[in-house]
Amino acid sequence: MSLFLKALLVGATLMLGGISAQAADSDKVVLTVSGKVTNGEAVDFTVAELEALGTSTITTTSPWETDPVTFEGVPIAALLLAVGATGDAAAVVALNKYRTEIPVSDFTDHGVILASKKNGERMPISDKGPLLVVYPFDDKPELNTEIYHSRSAWQVRGIIIE
Template identity: 50%
Template sequence: MIRKIAKLLFVIPFVFINTTVFAQDLEKQVLTVSGGTAAGDPVQLSIQDLEALPQIEYVTATPWHDGRVTFKGTLLSDLMDHLGAKGENAEIIALNDYRAVLPVSDFAEHAPILAYQLNGKYMRIRDKGPLFVIYPFDDKPELKTEVHYSRSVWQVRSIVVE
């Protein structure tokens, strides 16, 4: 019994420390949006900021996951509306500087989301997070193309609206 109590006393502080660090991570600014925003340039956003916008989930298969997975995030169209961002294209830039240009018309036509959760868990960098552009591939099979896969940027760090 004393061993069990000692183990708990050892483990509990780490659980609280880990929870506190994670809560701070949600407040950390993970996305910069610039160009064409009404609020001025650049706008910095955290996961908490994105969670304050309308949310959507897609259950879909991707080339990067086994089977169907659930992504949760906000529609890119809702993010652009929230920021008052106007333009014809949005350049999505990843942590490793991979870049893809998405026509803003895709936002209304195909409804890609900026996902921050995968199967109910916040995505870490090793999970292709913290942010991942996801199209509804299973709902719209016509999106299962190299063009749309190349626009599904993971580890998103910034968006430049042009």
């Protein structure tokens, strides 16, 4: 069964079981992946579809979080595999049009995630949500530099594979 079909089943299960406000929000498209992907066609994802790809956690501090925070989300390497990405770079675009270029190798070399939860709760737009690029700054202190901080985009809306 394809990952897309699994995500559809998750969505159908939510609808049959009654939808809370939070579940209804998870049915909204929050991410579009485009560029060098399978068939060259953009792929839209809801939070439920992203989480159906599998999630990982990173507990870390950052320039924006002085106390350790646990982030949960899809490993970006798994997301790119699911869409058949073939490029060497990913342009990550935020809701406010902020754009950062990230080498695709970062995702596999450093286990970067696209977090949808912070300390077990969905992240609202007012707190860097709904999606945030998270590097394991505490596990890999060499990443705690301005270049990696600039790649840690929040309020992510799109990823363009180049």
